[in-house]
Amino acid sequence: MKRLLHALGPHNATQAWLLLALLTVASAAIAVTERGVLPWIGWLIAALVAWKAWLVAEHYLEVADAAPMFRRIVRGFIALAPLALVVTAWLESR
Amino acid sequence: MTGAFIVSLGYPLLKWLEIQWNPAHGVIAGNNAFFTVYYYLTINHFMHSAWGILGMAWVLLRVWQGAYRPGNLKGVESMAIYWHATDIVWLMLFSLFYAFV
Numbered sequence: 223m224k225r226l227l228h229a230l231g232p233h234n235a236t237q238a239w240l241l242l243a244l245l246t247v248a249s250a251a252i253a254v255t256e257r258g259v260l261p262w263i264g265w266l267i268a269a270l271v272a273w274k275a276w277l278v279a280e281h282y283l284e285v286a287d288a289a290p291m292f293r294r295i296v297r298g299f300i301a302l303a304p305l306a307l308v309v310t311a312w313l314e315s316r
Numbered sequence: 317m318t319g320a321f322i323v324s325l326g327y328p329l330l331k332w333l334e335i336q337w338n339p340a341h342g343v344i345a346g347n348n349a350f351f352t353v354y355y356y357l358t359i360n361h362f363m364h365s366a367w368g369i370l371g372m373a374w375v376l377l378r379v380w381q382g383a384y385r386p387g388n389l390k391g392v393e394s395m396a397i398y399w400h401a402t403d404i405v406w407l408m409l410f411s412l413f414y415a416f417v
Contacts, residue, residue: 253415271411275404282400296404303408 238281245274264311268304275300317379321372328369331362354413361402361409368399 232238249270252263279285279300285293338344345355375395378384384392 249415267411267415271407271415275407278400278404278407283397283404300404300408303411307411 232277232281235281238277242274242277245270245277262311264307264314268307268311271307272300272304275304317372317376321369321376324365324369324372327365328362331358357409358413361405364402364405368395368402371395371398 232241249267252266252270279296283296285296288296343351343354345352372395375392378391
């Protein structure tokens with residue numbers, strides 16, 4: 223799985239930037255077209271946020287090269303908002 | 317670097333437009349806890365971004381002066397880390413205050 227993610231992911235900062243731009247356009251398109259009718263939209267937004275934050279952390283902050291403690295703090299921080307969104311979506315779906 | 321600096325100026329411009337738009341549409345800090353936290357965190361983020369833009373201007377000036385050399389890029393790297401850390405905070409704020417409301 224890790225190898226697959228690595229193979230599919232961007233291999234340099236330019237590709238990461240292009241993917242971030244694409245995800246931003248996708249997010250904006252969802253914001254414009256979605257009007258609270260899709261029950262799984264919270265999950266989708268959580269996934270997009272997690273993906274974008276992961277791209278920034280890995281390709282621009284280069285957390286893989288950071289000290290283990292700093293790496294854990296950054297990865298923990300970027301998990302907070304997606305987790306909050308998933309919990310919110312789950313609570314709303316009940 | 318010049319391009320990045322010019323694009324970064326779009327953020328305070330958009331923020332200014334947002335602040336103009338908000339009261340006209342009833343988005344006021346005193347409305348409820350959500351809007352209070354929204355203003356508190358987004359203004360805080362704006363202040364950090366403003367420092368980042370000033371830092372970018374400084375790095376740009378130093379680039380024009382030829383201050384950076386291979387092996388001596390700590391100023392540029394520090395600026396980039398600060399900017400992207402602020403960017404990650406924005407991703408969190410955007411998803412919690414804009415995308416899912």
